[in-house]
Amino acid sequence: MGLGSLVIAFAPAIGPVYGGIVLKYYSWQTLFILIIPIILVIWLLGEFSITQKFNVFSISFDYRGGITLTGLLITTLLLIVSTASKSNYRIFLLLIAIICCILFIYFEKNNKNYIIDISLFKNRQFDIFLISFFLLQLMSLSMSYLMPNVLEIIFHLSTAKTGLLVLPAAVIDAIMSAVAGIIYDKLNHNFPILLGEGLICVSFLLANIISVAPINLIIIYSIFMFGLGLSYSNIMTRSLANLPIQSTNDGNVIYMTAQSYSGAMGTAIAASILTFTQNDYFNFINGTLAGLKINFKVLFFLSIIVLIFCTTIILRDKKND
Known part of the structure; x- marks a missing residue:
């Protein structure tokens, strides 16, 4: 799971840099034109590497x-x-x-022939870990939206510079996703989850205390991504591991649905708050700054909820053991 999350986590590291450099020299249409050959290569790789191991049947x-x-x-x-x-x-x-x-x-x-096995939601542990996973992805996409926009609007940085500034945080997330899997397997299941959630809370606490400056934003984002890498994939691993074997596929479907939808919701919430304050202020930059501060307060509140949820489940499991 850690290695799989590494691949997913590395996308935010490459995306802003790629987009920033292309937009600096070419039109936005070029972003999509250059992706077409990559899609074709991925399709060919899939054709040669993915095999059908079970008989196909129609439902x-x-x-x-x-x-x-x-x-x-x-x-x-x-x-x-x-x-x-x-x-x-x-x-x-x-x-x-x-x-x-x-x-x-x-x-x-x-x-x-259900789409989602809703009986899994009767499992309290599954529900709490799923909500935590959902909120983490929501926070991740909110930050991925806020960081480049704030750096460009408030500090007038180019798209290329913005992409390079957010690159270290995304690389940290990718590396920690793999390291977190090793810690989960070799040392302790709970440690990377709780440490990661704690660091995420610290990152948003700092975001609400220290001044808004490029270096401070990059530090906050790096701490957040460090914590996200430690906890994100391990929450899903721990949750699915506690399901019966026959329910694992259904549980995985629910998690993948939550991952996609929470990302859309995180971006929508962050963008809506930012747009609301930008329209409410006469000065566009001051409105953006106000929206950023409100977003940081919302994200800090959500991070506390996730920490409480995960801690409660882990302590309850220890008590039962």
């Missing part, structure tokens, strides 16, 4: 579950964005989200 797709789950995810995301922008459609979106949620649970409860 009917759960359209009712798929439609209601899609409706739930989309309306919830729109609800968050509309709340930050003071939209008049909030009540309408909330009602649709509630209806979609109820219908999804109803359709999936007795469906053999």
